[in-house]
């Protein structure tokens with residue numbers, strides 16, 4: 001199975017990196033693709049440019065090969081709809097299982113995503129715990145009730161369609177908090193890789 005971890009990564013932090021690694025290990029994924037969104041739908045435009053967010057992610061991923069930068073959303077003009085990303089991955093990988101990785105907060109709002117009903121047809125949904133995570137209600141709760149599985153082995157037996165909840169280390173880190181710290185002249189050290197911190201300070205991305 002291939003993991004698909006999309007994000008705004010404005011900037012990438014240890015909350016993304018550690019959870020991506022844990023899901024990759026827990027589910028024995030062949031690879032975990034990390035996809036920065038060029039134009040994330042349903043939120044304000046990111047503060048850092050797509051290129052700067054890509055560069056920070058590349059710095060964060062240096063020296064390891066389990067988490068892989070995938071630039072397809074950066075190359076695609078217009079809003080970075082996940083359904084388009086999963087379709088392009090499905091075309092590349094045939095029947096190989098795909099796992100769309102989401103924090104609980106993102107999963108709770110899934111029914112607002114573009115063509116959201118198609119997402120579970122294209123990939124499994126791997127829902128990570130997140131501090132302050134919202135309990136799913138409405139369509140997300142229904143998806144969990146209808147498609148949820150407790151045994152991760154089942155995910156490997158079909159290309160898409162199941163929902164699995166992944167327990168990951170609770171890291172109450174958010175990109176919003178890091179941007180706020182930077183704007184206030186406070187330190188963000190130890191919340192994100194040193195090389196990423198050096199980059200965003202040097203380029204004055206969030207001052």
Ligand SMILES: Nc1ncnc2c1ncn2[C@@H]1O[C@H](COP(=O)(O)OP(=O)(O)OP(=O)(O)O)[C@@H](O)[C@H]1O
Nearest residue numbers: 006007008009015102103106130171173174175176
């Ligand atoms: N600390 C964390 N623990 C678990 N999942 C996380 C964590 N931080 C981000 N995620 C998940 O990573 C994905 C991408 O998140 P995103 O790039 O928006 O980061 P963020 O820290 O939530 O950013 P922002 O504060 O700007 O909204 C989402 O699915 C989100 O739920």
Ligand SMILES: O=C(O)c1ccc[n+]([C@@H]2O[C@H](COP(=O)([O-])O)[C@@H](O)[C@H]2O)c1
Nearest residue numbers: 006007008037040041081082083113114
């Ligand atoms: O496809 C959509 O309509 C859609 C709506 C909201 C979020 N997403 C994707 O979900 C991922 C996490 O979003 P965010 O806003 O938490 O960074 C990121 O890859 C976004 O592009 C996708």
